[in-house]
Amino acid sequence: MIKIWSMKKNEDAAAKRKPKTSAAQIRVQKDLTELDLPPTMKTHFPDPADLLNFTLTITPDEGMYKGGAFTFSFVINTNYPHEPPKVKCTQTHLLHALDRKIYHPNVDLEGNVCLNILREDWKPVLNLNSVMVGLQYLFLEPNADDPLNKEAAEELRKNRDQFVYNVRQSMRGGNIKGVQYNKVTVQ
Amino acid sequence: MATAEVLTNGNSTLCDWHDRYYHVDQILDRPGPRTDPSFMAGDGVKEFLRNQCKILVIGAGGLGCEILANLALSGFKDIHVIDMDTIDISNLNRQFLFRPKDVGQPKAIVAAEYIMKRVPGVKVSPYYGKIQDKDDAYYMQFNLVICGLDSVEARRWINATLVNLVDPENPESLKPLIDGGTEGFKGQARVILPTVSSCYECSLDMLNKPTAFPICTIANTPRLPEHCIEWASVLEWPRVQGDKKMDTDDPEHINWLYTVASARAKEFKIEGVTWSLTQGVVKNIIPAIASTNAIIAASCCNEAFKIATSSAAYLNNYFMLIGTDGVYSYTFEHEKRDDCPVCGGESLDISVPRTWTVERLIEMLVEKQDIQIKKPSLSTASSQIYFQAPPQLEEATRPNLEKQVFDLVPDGGEITVTASTLPFSLFLRITYS
Ligand SMILES: [Zn+2]
Numbered sequence: 001m002i003k004i005w006s007m008k009k010n011e012d013a014a015a016k017r018k019p020k021t022s023a024a025q026i027r028v029q030k031d032l033t034e035l036d037l038p039p040t041m042k043t044h045f046p047d048p049a050d051l052l053n054f055t056l057t058i059t060p061d062e063g064m065y066k067g068g069a070f071t072f073s074f075v076i077n078t079n080y081p082h083e084p085p086k087v088k089c090t091q092t093h094l095l096h097a098l099d100r101k102i103y104h105p106n107v108d109l110e111g112n113v114c115l116n117i118l119r120e121d122w123k124p125v126l127n128l129n130s131v132m133v134g135l136q137y138l139f140l141e142p143n144a145d146d147p148l149n150k151e152a153a154e155e156l157r158k159n160r161d162q163f164v165y166n167v168r169q170s171m172r173g174g175n176i177k178g179v180q181y182n183k184v185t186v187q
Numbered sequence: 188m189a190t191a192e193v194l195t196n197g198n199s200t201l202c203d204w205h206d207r208y209y210h211v212d213q214i215l216d217r218p219g220p221r222t223d224p225s226f227m228a229g230d231g232v233k234e235f236l237r238n239q240c241k242i243l244v245i246g247a248g249g250l251g252c253e254i255l256a257n258l259a260l261s262g263f264k265d266i267h268v269i270d271m272d273t274i275d276i277s278n279l280n281r282q283f284l285f286r287p288k289d290v291g292q293p294k295a296i297v298a299a300e301y302i303m304k305r306v307p308g309v310k311v312s313p314y315y316g317k318i319q320d321k322d323d324a325y326y327m328q329f330n331l332v333i334c335g336l337d338s339v340e341a342r343r344w345i346n347a348t349l350v351n352l353v354d355p356e357n358p359e360s361l362k363p364l365i366d367g368g369t370e371g372f373k374g375q376a377r378v379i380l381p382t383v384s385s386c387y388e389c390s391l392d393m394l395n396k397p398t399a400f401p402i403c404t405i406a407n408t409p410r411l412p413e414h415c416i417e418w419a420s421v422l423e424w425p426r427v428q429g430d431k432k433m434d435t436d437d438p439e440h441i442n443w444l445y446t447v448a449s450a451r452a453k454e455f456k457i458e459g460v461t462w463s464l465t466q467g468v469v470k471n472i473i474p475a476i477a478s479t480n481a482i483i484a485a486s487c488c489n490e491a492f493k494i495a496t497s498s499a500a501y502l503n504n505y506f507m508l509i510g511t512d513g514v515y516s517y518t519f520e521h522e523k524r525d526d527c528p529v530c531g532g533e534s535l536d537i538s539v540p541r542t543w544t545v546e547r548l549i550e551m552l553v554e555k556q557d558i559q560i561k562k563p564s565l566s567t568a569s570s571q572i573y574f575q576a577p578p579q580l581e582e583a584t585r586p587n588l589e590k591q592v593f594d595l596v597p598d599g600g601e602i603t604v605t606a607s608t609l610p611f612s613l614f615l616r617i618t619y620s
Contacts, residue, residue, distance in 0.1 A: 002497050003225050021568045021603050023528040026612050030605040033564035033574050048583040079340050110426050119399040124392045146403040
């Protein structure tokens with residue numbers, strides 16, 4: 001066998017045995033404890049001992065979604081950050097489809113979110129903070145070019161005033177084109 | 188073809204007939220101009236390779252079959268192999284240790300039997316199961332580990348395990364890891380000396396990530412058969428099946444996805460959705476090419492042979508093969524990263540009074556000149572000790588500040604510290620004074 005150990009001796013950072021904590025787990029600890037969130041974003045851990053499952057609530061203080069509270073579930077698997085976290089819009093903590101409808105061009109009625117860094121543009125150097133900031137941005141600048149709710153996107157492109165009106169309606173729990181949305185307004 | 192006579196020679200261990208290793212011995216009997224100074228030509232090295240060296244092969248699939256055959260034929264005689272899969276009919280075109288009668292059998296067991304039958308005197312010990320089933324003591328028995336895996340997760344696990352195995356008091360604890368991987372016409376082979384050179388985690392951001400299509404394309408403007416399949420698996424499965432978990436190994440589930448994707452493809456006049464493409468997309472199967480596997484496996488085994496015998500300089504440390512556009516290969520030294528979560532960062536042994544509280548320990552970390560950590564968050568492998576953020580977790584862990592470290596961490600126990608001022612993390616091994 002090659003004598004690796006003699007090389008090792010020359011290394012100043014002597015090897016020390018490290019704990020059995022997985023790289024994914026340490027990375028999540030690092031991401032979470034260094035989160036720098038504005039007052040418009042809050043995380044909630046249903047089980048504080050479980051760092052891999054939590055929700056984020058965004059309450060925009062400007063833009064057309066101002067006054068609403070939008071909740072996203074985060075599920076992180078053991079292959080993080082090789083794989084991005086799985087994020088869905090969920091208006092309650094229940095997983096019932098009827099309970100998570102919001103009127104947004106980039107969020108469909110099942111709670112799927114079209115945000116590039118959650119799929120095709122994810123990189124391990126990105127972190128949970130980047131994802132959360134990206135989500136908040138969707139409420140400041142909804143994007144008609146990446147539609148998941150096609151009708152909402154269509155409206156935004158064609159008639160911005162009508163779109164803004166629809167957003168307000170939907171946030172109060174109104175009905176738009178036959179779809180009943182969830183009330184998300186907070187005081 | 189194997190002759191009947193060789194087959195019956197099965198497990199006999201003393202069958203090194205005259206000149207069996209004639210060719211390999213040309214290399215082992217005398218030093219060359221580039222051999223390592225520690226190379227002991229002759230019987231010593233042959234004795235080590237053939238009677239002492241214990242090598243572990245992880246994966247008995249496309250790469251694994253090649254690796255096992257190469258090792259056995261180069262003179263390694265104590266080979267262990269782990270694989271958790273069973274043989275599928277689609278493996279038979281390239282996983283040449285398997286025959287149609289073996290379909291459904293564990294790969295590790297069939298591969299081991301085949302090699303032992305075919306190469307007399309070689310002992311191959313199979314384990315049908317997961318690498319995670321085995322403990323440190325198991326991995327400690329090997330001199331070398333070769334990986335021929337298709338899973339990033341499994342590679343990260345074995346990499347971290349071998350890095351953690353390194354014990355400064357024990358030279359034998361440093362196990363070279365040779366990692367091979369292929370994707371179609373592309374492949375790589377690398378040598379990782381845990382804690383000494385760049386590890387698998389150091390280069391995680393170099394990996395090709397599985398192709399992901401923008402979710403809005405899948406939802407609105409599908410153009411490829413893959414878009415229809417992703418639509419079925421990413422959007423329709425959760426919508427229709429609710430909380431039911433998709434099992435990509437369940438043919439019923441693949442059938443469902445195939446049917447849904449086909450209907451979608453028909454609607455958008457897209458051709459090419461097939462059952463096997465559906466399975467390929469949802470399981471993220473990359474076409475495997477026998478010849479790429481052969482090149483990469485050969486390269487891995489050459490490195491294993493050179494490291495085990497010191498007969499020639501080994502790869503430092505990354506060999507990349509790109510066969511998609513002619514033949515291109517490139518060898519370079521991937522650098523170890525200080526901020527690598529597995530091999531980077533520092534590790535400190537500290538001794539604290541039994542009466543110290545967590546708060547006192549944190550104060551010490553912040554004040555300590557040589558580390559200078561701002562706002563550290565602490566945890567053990569099983570629980571949080573103190574988190575600076577987010578607010579809910581800070582509040583939940585705040586009561587621990589007043590507790591004694593001794594109540595949360597046993598003597599000799601470990602604490603993981605993260606902070607924005609650290610490259611990645613710091614490990615503390617606590618003893619009490
Ligand atoms: Zn590393």
